[in-house]
Amino acid sequence: MPAGRSLFDKVWDAHAVRELPDGQTQLFIGLHLIHEVTSPQAFAMLREMKLPVRCPELTFATVDHIIPTDSQRRPFADALAEEMLVHLERNCREHGIRFFDAASGKQGIVHVIGPELGLTQPGMTVACGDSHTSTHGAFGAIAFGIGTSQVRDVLATQCLALNRPRVRRIEVSGKLGGGVYAKDVILHIIRRLGVNGGVGFAYEYAGPVIEAFSMEERLTLCNMSIEGGARVGYVNPDEIAFAHLKGREFAPRGAAWDRALAWWRSMASDPDAHYDERVVLDGREIQPTVTWGINPGQSCGVSEPIPRLADVAADARAQVAEALEFMGLAGGRPLAGTKIDVAFIGSCTNGRISDLREAARVAKTGRVAPGVRTYVVPGSQAVAKQAEAEGLPEIFRAAGFDWREPGCSMCLAMNPDKLVGRELCASSSNRNFKGRQGSPTGRTLLMSPAMVAAAALRGEVVDVREML
Numbered sequence: 001m002p003a004g005r006s007l008f009d010k011v012w013d014a015h016a017v018r019e020l021p022d023g024q025t026q027l028f029i030g031l032h033l034i035h036e037v038t039s040p041q042a043f044a045m046l047r048e049m050k051l052p053v054r055c056p057e058l059t060f061a062t063v064d065h066i067i068p069t070d071s072q073r074r075p076f077a078d079a080l081a082e083e084m085l086v087h088l089e090r091n092c093r094e095h096g097i098r099f100f101d102a103a104s105g106k107q108g109i110v111h112v113i114g115p116e117l118g119l120t121q122p123g124m125t126v127a128c129g130d131s132h133t134s135t136h137g138a139f140g141a142i143a144f145g146i147g148t149s150q151v152r153d154v155l156a157t158q159c160l161a162l163n164r165p166r167v168r169r170i171e172v173s174g175k176l177g178g179g180v181y182a183k184d185v186i187l188h189i190i191r192r193l194g195v196n197g198g199v200g201f202a203y204e205y206a207g208p209v210i211e212a213f214s215m216e217e218r219l220t221l222c223n224m225s226i227e228g229g230a231r232v233g234y235v236n237p238d239e240i241a242f243a244h245l246k247g248r249e250f251a252p253r254g255a256a257w258d259r260a261l262a263w264w265r266s267m268a269s270d271p272d273a274h275y276d277e278r279v280v281l282d283g284r285e286i287q288p289t290v291t292w293g294i295n296p297g298q299s300c301g302v303s304e305p306i307p308r309l310a311d312v313a314a315d316a317r318a319q320v321a322e323a324l325e326f327m328g329l330a331g332g333r334p335l336a337g338t339k340i341d342v343a344f345i346g347s348c349t350n351g352r353i354s355d356l357r358e359a360a361r362v363a364k365t366g367r368v369a370p371g372v373r374t375y376v377v378p379g380s381q382a383v384a385k386q387a388e389a390e391g392l393p394e395i396f397r398a399a400g401f402d403w404r405e406p407g408c409s410m411c412l413a414m415n416p417d418k419l420v421g422r423e424l425c426a427s428s429s430n431r432n433f434k435g436r437q438g439s440p441t442g443r444t445l446l447m448s449p450a451m452v453a454a455a456a457l458r459g460e461v462v463d464v465r466e467m468l
């Protein structure tokens with residue numbers, strides 16, 4: 001039997017307060033991130049119970065979902081959005097919580113600003129009332145999304161009662177080809193293991209492809225763990241992670257940095273760690289990947305044919321038929337050549353500077369096709385500032401793209417950025433559920449930011465490798 005322990009086991013055990021009579025673990029939460037959508041009710045419950053926030057110094061807030069991307073000027077035109085923001089401001093003020101609002105210069109999508117500010121660190125437990133909290137696992141943190149009543153629990157106690165998941169190690173071997181990105185890798189993993197394949201598991205990502213990834217690529221990868229059913233997904237911290245963290249606002253400094261570094265190194269999985277399951281995938285097989293259906297597991301390589309009903313296992317046929325009908329796509333044909341109406345580059349999956357750089361590299365090669373509506377939305381004010389310093393907005397604008405202010409935007413369409421009717425959107429976000437982008441009949445094709453930019457220029461889905 002292997003004697004070593006995985007990072008997951010080490011972090012979980014280090015944060016376990018006690019085992020509860022029902023078998024759950026009371027887990028201490030090292031970092032609690034909140035935003036305007038899932039926190040107001042939690043604060044209201046706290047108020048009813050006359051409880052203070054237990055650790056305001058470990059709680060940080062931002063506004064992302066509802067913020068308009070044409071202008072962040074207050075008050076917002078949408079009265080409901082304005083009211084949500086007013087509630088968040090009041091709650092943060094009353095409880096002494098640091099709020100990164102638009103005036104701070106540090107506002108952005110919660111899963112973009114946490115790592116950007118150095119709040120997310122290896123060996124931590126991180127919770128947020130948002131399912132894509134798995135993103136923070138890129139640094140070797142155990143990070144998971146929670147519901148509103150759990151947001152209340154963390155606010156009140158800085159702890160959560162949780163079932164301990166099993167750990168599956170997913171190794172991606174070999175090397176990726178040109179024009180293949182972290183987004184393609186995670187879409188491929190979800191396609192292979194299924195959207196429910198990770199239920200009850202934490203995913204540890206490893207292998208030469210993952211270890212060569214930059215931190216931003218690891219963030220993209222871990223972000224979509226939840227789309228494969230795993231609430232937690234992480235990469236072991238290494239020199240790439242430490243170099244990325246060093247000097248960030250909330251990262252330790254001086255002697256504290258040296259102490260932290262030694263501890264972070266000790267938290268990485270042991271070479272002989274025990275895993276409940278192991279999966280190995282070949283990176284050389286991964287193509288630029290696009291979803292054709294209504295969940296992120298329904299995807300294929302851009303030049304591969306979409307499955308035909310006749311070729312699908314009997315128990316999956318109804319689901320595939322529903323997806324093809326909703327999407328208006330025919331099985332047996334590749335997605336390449338499918339006309340699009342809208343192109344969205346952004347979100348907590350792919351709204352970071354490296355994503356914008358790759359998309360701009362493609363945008364430089366042409367002009368947005370007539371009739372295609374575009375949104376390029378940086379993930380945070382810091383990303384926008386960096387992009388401006390590099391001249392990226394000019395590149396996008398010159399190609400006919402619409403450069404916007406930071407926020408979640410059309411990923412969830414809780415702001416004015418919405419699909420209309422049956423529009424088909426090439427999107428760098430993470431969910432292609434029916435109605436996800438603001439129109440009940442709107443349709444989403446998930447792909448990498450470079451693929452979205454390529455689709456915008458051609459007016460149809462295209463293999464980005466032809467354009468790079």
Ligand code: SF4
Pocket residue numbers: 064065109110111130132347348349407408411412429430
């Ligand atoms: S970008 Fe999308 S998935 Fe990410 S936090 Fe915002 S709405 Fe959620």
